[in-house]
Amino acid sequence: MANMLMVLLLVLATSCSQTNSGAKKQVTELFRRADVTVNGNQPWDIQVHNDAFYDRVMTGGSLALGETYMEGMWDSPHVDQFIYHLLQSDIHEEAADPWEARWTYLKAYLLNLQDKIGSKQVIDEHYQLGNDLYEAMLDPLMVYSCAYWKDADTLAQAQEAKFDLICRKLGLQPGMKVLDIGCGWGGFEKYAAEHYKVSMVGVTLSENQAQFGRKACQGLPVEILVKDYRDVHGQFDRILSIGMFEHVGKKNFDEFMEVASRCLKPDGIFLLHTIGSNSSTLVTDPWIHKYIFPNGNLPSIAQIGDSIENIFVMEDWHNFGAYYDRTLMAWYDNFEKAWPELKSKYGERFYRMWKYYLLSCAGSFRAREIQLWQIVLSKDGVEKGYTSIR
Numbered sequence: 589m590a591n592m593l594m595v596l597l598l599v600l601a602t603s604c605s606q607t608n609s610g611a612k613k614q615v616t617e618l619f620r621r622a623d624v625t626v627n628g629n630q631p632w633d634i635q636v637h638n639d640a641f642y643d644r645v646m647t648g649g650s651l652a653l654g655e656t657y658m659e660g661m662w663d664s665p666h667v668d669q670f671i672y673h674l675l676q677s678d679i680h681e682e683a684a685d686p687w688e689a690r691w692t693y694l695k696a697y698l699l700n701l702q703d704k705i706g707s708k709q710v711i712d713e714h715y716q717l718g719n720d721l722y723e724a725m726l727d728p729l730m731v732y733s734c735a736y737w738k739d740a741d742t743l744a745q746a747q748e749a750k751f752d753l754i755c756r757k758l759g760l761q762p763g764m765k766v767l768d769i770g771c772g773w774g775g776f777e778k779y780a781a782e783h784y785k786v787s788m789v790g791v792t793l794s795e796n797q798a799q800f801g802r803k804a805c806q807g808l809p810v811e812i813l814v815k816d817y818r819d820v821h822g823q824f825d826r827i828l829s830i831g832m833f834e835h836v837g838k839k840n841f842d843e844f845m846e847v848a849s850r851c852l853k854p855d856g857i858f859l860l861h862t863i864g865s866n867s868s869t870l871v872t873d874p875w876i877h878k879y880i881f882p883n884g885n886l887p888s889i890a891q892i893g894d895s896i897e898n899i900f901v902m903e904d905w906h907n908f909g910a911y912y913d914r915t916l917m918a919w920y921d922n923f924e925k926a927w928p929e930l931k932s933k934y935g936e937r938f939y940r941m942w943k944y945y946l947l948s949c950a951g952s953f954r955a956r957e958i959q960l961w962q963i964v965l966s967k968d969g970v971e972k973g974y975t976s977i978r
Contacts, residue, residue, distance in 0.1 A: 611642040622677035624670060632669035636662045654875035654948065658940045667944060668917070671951030702837030702883050719800055721934070722773070724926035725919045729775035730800065733831035733861060734912040734960045738978075743918040746911075751779040754828060756977050757904070757964055758857050760784040764825040767791075767851055769817045770832025774801020774810065781808040789824070791815045817847055826859075827852050833862040837885045838870050841895035849899050849967060857966055858900065862887060863912075864959040880945050886958060900965035903974035909959035916950035 616626050625633045636642075638661040644652040656662060664670045726732060727744040735746030736753050754776070760766065762785035768776055771790025774797070780786050787809035792798055793816065801812045817832075827848050836844045848858050865886035871877060872884035887895075896902065923946065927939060934942075952958050964974060 611646040612639060615642045615645055618679045619674075622673045622679050624673050631666045632664065632673050634662050634664045634670060638662075649874065651874035651878065654879065654941075654944055657944045658879075658937060660940070667947035668920075668950040668954065671948045672954045675952060675955035675957045702835065702840050702885070718933070719773075719796055721930060724930060725923045729779060730773035730804075731775045732772055734863075734908070735915045735918070736908065737911045737914050738908075743915070743922075746915070746918075747775070748779065751776055752783070753977065754830070754859055754861070754962070755780055755784050757962065758826045758828065758859055760786050760826060762786065765789070765823075766826045766828070767820065767822070767824040769820070769827065769829040769848070770835075771797070771801060771812060772831070773797050774805050774812055776828070776830060777801060777810040777812065778805050778808065781805065781810050786826075789813065789822070791817060791820055818843065820847060820851060822851055823853050824851050825853055825856055827856065828859040828861070830861040831863070833860060834872075834884055834886055835881070837883065838887070838891055841887065841891060845895045845899045848965075852967060854967055857903075857964060857970070860892075860961075860963045860965065862892075862961055862963075864888065864892075864907075864909075864961045866957065866959070875948075876945070879941055892961075892963065896965060900967060901969040902963065903966050903970055904962075904964035904976045906962040906964075906976070906978065907959050908962070909953055909956065912953040912958075912960050913950050916946050916953065920946040920950070 619626055619634070623630075623632075627633070627635050638656075641656050641661040644656050644661070648655070657667070722730060722732065727735075727747045729744070729747055729751070731747040731750070734750070735743060736750035737746045738749065740746035740749050758766075760780060764784075764786045766780060766786050766788050768788060768790040771777060771792050774790055777788040777790045778801075781788050788805075788811070790801065790810070790812045792801075792812065792814060795814060798812050798814045801810075805812065817836075829848075833844065852858055863886050865888045868888040868890050870885060872881060872886055877884060893902075920943070923942065931939065953960075966974070
């Protein structure tokens with residue numbers, strides 16, 4: 589097996605290492621088709637500072653595009669608009685995937701990258717960065733998922749509106765016992781316990797998040813555990829998971845749903861809040877995988893449908909992915925304002941990486957390349973039907 593993998597790796601590396609002397613012309617023409625002018629004056633145009641950029645992007649695809657930005661090879665007044673134009677034109681599909689991305693896909697196909705050991709990688713590399721960064725970027729409840737902007741003007745209002753929407757979709761009543769799989773910094777625990785008088789159990793793999801959440805929820809009927817979702821037991825009236833399913837991985841989707849079903853009372857309701865992909869795959873964008881969310885896997889409608897088959901009844905499916913654009917731009921504005929106090933700790937390379945992360949994701953949601961779904965599930969169907977809440 590090891591020899592076969594090495595041969596495959598060499599073949600992939602060779603196929604992706606062919607340089608193109610006309611790379612500058614090719615990239616310039618591809619960008620022109622997306623209404624992006626190299627060294628132009630439109631807000632979404634890019635300024636190239638190093639001609640090595642062209643070969644890198646033609647051979648390295650989206651991974652190289654992000655890396656060359658981190659290295660200062662190019663800039664744009666509005667990176668979010670630049671990415672939006674690229675995705676709207678579909679020219680990104682003509683750039684090569686680097687061997688590194690193909691190798692990641694091969695590993696995802698052959699291995700379970702999100703087993704109990706693998707699941708810790710994204711925690712160590714992303715969620716343990718430091719609460720100071722997230723406190724500066726997020727709202728007072730420390731919500732790191734898409735806000736609900738329907739009737740909101742500020743990020744704080746939109747995140748509280750999202751939490752209230754979830755509480756109403758779940759039909760929370762005083763005294764209910766509720767499980768939150770992937771509770772983050774405990775924002776939902778605090779909100780639901782205070783406003784709906786329920787008792788909460790939240791699970792996370794991040795010690796930083798757990799410590800912050802326990803402090804924020806002092807005096808409330810809230811328990812926050814550092815535990816893998818696969819090790820959760822007990823019976824709950826309601827279950828939710830907000831922005832965690834993206835880290836579960838296709839090979840574990842079935843087990844995730846089985847855990848939720850095992851822990852949900854017969855007449856209970858489960859709400860899944862997740863970013864979603866328009867197509868089925870095993871991996872995420874190569875740059876996002878390498879620098880932001882290792883081993884991430886955005887689920888598709890087909891993959892979610894397959895995982896809930898014979899386990900749950902789908903009661904409601906709500907897409908408000910367009911709101912993630914506005915959420916990310918609000919996070920970016922907060923990050924920019926706080927950067928003078930953060931830069932001595934994190935440094936310039938991190939600044940460009942984090943800026944590219946927030947703005948490229950905003951452009952992706954704006955182009956509707958990826959979605960945000962809230963899915964309401966029951967075990968045997970809600971008697972007399974479930975009423976959709978928006």
